[in-house]
Amino acid sequence: MKKSLALLTAIAALALPMTAQAHRAWLAPTSTVLSGTDAWVGFDAGMSNGVFIPDHAAMGLDGLVITAPDGSRVAPENVMRSRYRSTFDLHLTQRGTYRVANVMGGVVVSYKVDGATRRWRGAEADIAANVPAGATEVTATRSDSRVETFVTLGAPTTEALQPTGEGIELVPVTHPNDLVAGEPATFRLVRDGRPAADLDVTVARGGTRYRDNPEEITVRTGEDGAFTVTWPEPGMYWMNASVRTPANGDQMASTAQYNGVVEVLP
Known part of the structure; x- marks a missing residue:
C-alpha cells in the first residue's frame, strides 16, 4: 500500500462532472x-458542443477566482445557476485588467476492495484517509483545469496576469484585451510554471450556430511555450490546450487543461 500511496500523491481531479469532459468549457463576458x-460586466459559464451556446450543462463556480488589477481578490455578485449556464456579475471599481478564472483540481483514485471497483475523488492530502489500507489495483490520476477570461477598465495592466505555477496557464506577450482582427497576437503557455512545449492549441470563433464552417484554427506551441494567432475576424474566441502524461515509476499519471476566452475587436 505504501507504493500505491506514493503513486497517488500527485493526482488531481476536476471539479467538473466527468461526463462534461467531452464538451467545451467556457466563461464568456x-x-x-x-x-x-x-x-459592470456580466458573465455566462457553461459546457457545450459549440462554444458560447448554452445547451448542455451549467458550469459549477466553486473554483471561481477573480483577481483585481492590484492583485487583490474580488467577489462576484448576483451569482445564479440555471439548467444550461451559470451567471454572475462583476463590478469593476479599479482601473486596469481583471483576471476571471474558474480553477479546479483534486485527486481521482480507482481501487478494488473485495473484488469490487470503487472510486474516490478529493484533495491530495486526504488520500490516505479515504483509500482503505487493504485496497488493491490502486491507480490515480492528477488533473488540473483552468477556465478564464480577462476584462479591462481603462488602460490594460499586467499585475493580475502573473502565473500561479499550477496547471496550464496563459502568459500574455500580447495583452489579451488588446486584440485586433487581422493582427497577430502572441501568448505563452506554461504548465506548473514551466514552458508547455509542443502543445496543440485550438482556437474557435463564436457564432457557430449561424454558419456551416466552424472556423477553427490549430496552432502549436514552440519550445518556449509560445504560439501566435492572426485573428481572421472580430468576435469572441475560445482557446483550448490539454496534455496527458502517463504514469512513470513513482510519477503519477496526470492531465491538465486550459480554456480561455478573449474578444477580438475590429
Whole structure:
C-alpha cells in the first residue's frame, strides 16, 4: 500500500462532472474593454458542443477566482445557476485588467476492495484517509483545469496576469484585451510554471450556430511555450490546450487543461 500511496500523491481531479469532459468549457463576458471610473460586466459559464451556446450543462463556480488589477481578490455578485449556464456579475471599481478564472483540481483514485471497483475523488492530502489500507489495483490520476477570461477598465495592466505555477496557464506577450482582427497576437503557455512545449492549441470563433464552417484554427506551441494567432475576424474566441502524461515509476499519471476566452475587436 505504501507504493500505491506514493503513486497517488500527485493526482488531481476536476471539479467538473466527468461526463462534461467531452464538451467545451467556457466563461464568456458581456464586454472585455470598458471606460470610465467604474463599470459592470456580466458573465455566462457553461459546457457545450459549440462554444458560447448554452445547451448542455451549467458550469459549477466553486473554483471561481477573480483577481483585481492590484492583485487583490474580488467577489462576484448576483451569482445564479440555471439548467444550461451559470451567471454572475462583476463590478469593476479599479482601473486596469481583471483576471476571471474558474480553477479546479483534486485527486481521482480507482481501487478494488473485495473484488469490487470503487472510486474516490478529493484533495491530495486526504488520500490516505479515504483509500482503505487493504485496497488493491490502486491507480490515480492528477488533473488540473483552468477556465478564464480577462476584462479591462481603462488602460490594460499586467499585475493580475502573473502565473500561479499550477496547471496550464496563459502568459500574455500580447495583452489579451488588446486584440485586433487581422493582427497577430502572441501568448505563452506554461504548465506548473514551466514552458508547455509542443502543445496543440485550438482556437474557435463564436457564432457557430449561424454558419456551416466552424472556423477553427490549430496552432502549436514552440519550445518556449509560445504560439501566435492572426485573428481572421472580430468576435469572441475560445482557446483550448490539454496534455496527458502517463504514469512513470513513482510519477503519477496526470492531465491538465486550459480554456480561455478573449474578444477580438475590429
